[in-house]
Amino acid sequence: MRAYFSPTPTEKIPMTRDDALKQLSHIARERAFGRHVGSDRLIQAGLDALIAGIESPSLATLAGLLRSEEFEAPALFDHVLEELGLSFRPPADRRAAKWAMADWVAGRIVDGSLDAAAGTHLIWADIAEDLGCPEELEPLVHCAHNLDGWEESWAVSYEELSRDAVEAAKQFLSKRSAAQTAS
Numbered sequence: 001m002r003a004y005f006s007p008t009p010t011e012k013i014p015m016t017r018d019d020a021l022k023q024l025s026h027i028a029r030e031r032a033f034g035r036h037v038g039s040d041r042l043i044q045a046g047l048d049a050l051i052a053g054i055e056s057p058s059l060a061t062l063a064g065l066l067r068s069e070e071f072e073a074p075a076l077f078d079h080v081l082e083e084l085g086l087s088f089r090p091p092a093d094r095r096a097a098k099w100a101m102a103d104w105v106a107g108r109i110v111d112g113s114l115d116a117a118a119g120t121h122l123i124w125a126d127i128a129e130d131l132g133c134p135e136e137l138e139p140l141v142h143c144a145h146n147l148d149g150w151e152e153s154w155a156v157s158y159e160e161l162s163r164d165a166v167e168a169a170k171q172f173l174s175k176r177s178a179a180q181t182a183s
Contacts, residue, residue, distance in 0.1 A: 017053055020051075021049070027041065028086055040070065042062065042073040043073050046059055046062035046077065049063070049080075057079075059080050062079075103176060107169075107173060109169040110169045115162075116147065116161075116162040116166055117165070119165070124145070147161050
């Protein structure tokens with residue numbers, strides 16, 4: 001039996017304008033919360049935005065940076081954010097900033113833009129411990145432990161644990177929203 005293979009191009013589907021703006025906004029928050037974002041990713045986000053039809057005075061410059069010019073990317077990225085009204089500053093208070101980061105990460109878990117295992121691990125390792133392991137984050141930390149330690153021999157699937165993590169993130173956001181409304 002002969003196998004015939006047809007070449008299938010691995011073309012990247014261009015982002016929509018909304019997707020590109022969301023990507024820029026996510027990267028802005030990552031950087032504001034102290035996460036490292038490489039210049040290559042900043043330049044690619046600029047290129048994605050440009051291709052999606054977003055316009056700002058600094059965007060084409062960011063998107064066209066050469067490897068030897070990568071050091072310019074962070075400042076240009078900040079200019080693009082300012083020009084598009086996407087700049088983000090976390091709360092000045094360290095604890096309030098950690099809670100804001102928890103809200104943002106949980107929201108990304110819920111909307112599917114961040115893998116449940118990666119998101120719950122981030123909450124566990126970078127947020128919950130810094131906040132003294134508050135009760136509100138315990139379900140998400142529990143999900144992080146389960147996803148991190150999962151083995152095929154368990155009576156529950158990895159996918160089910162991931163769904164549980166999404167549900168825990170929804171519950172966390174719901175409780176946070178209710179508490180903020182009440183205060």
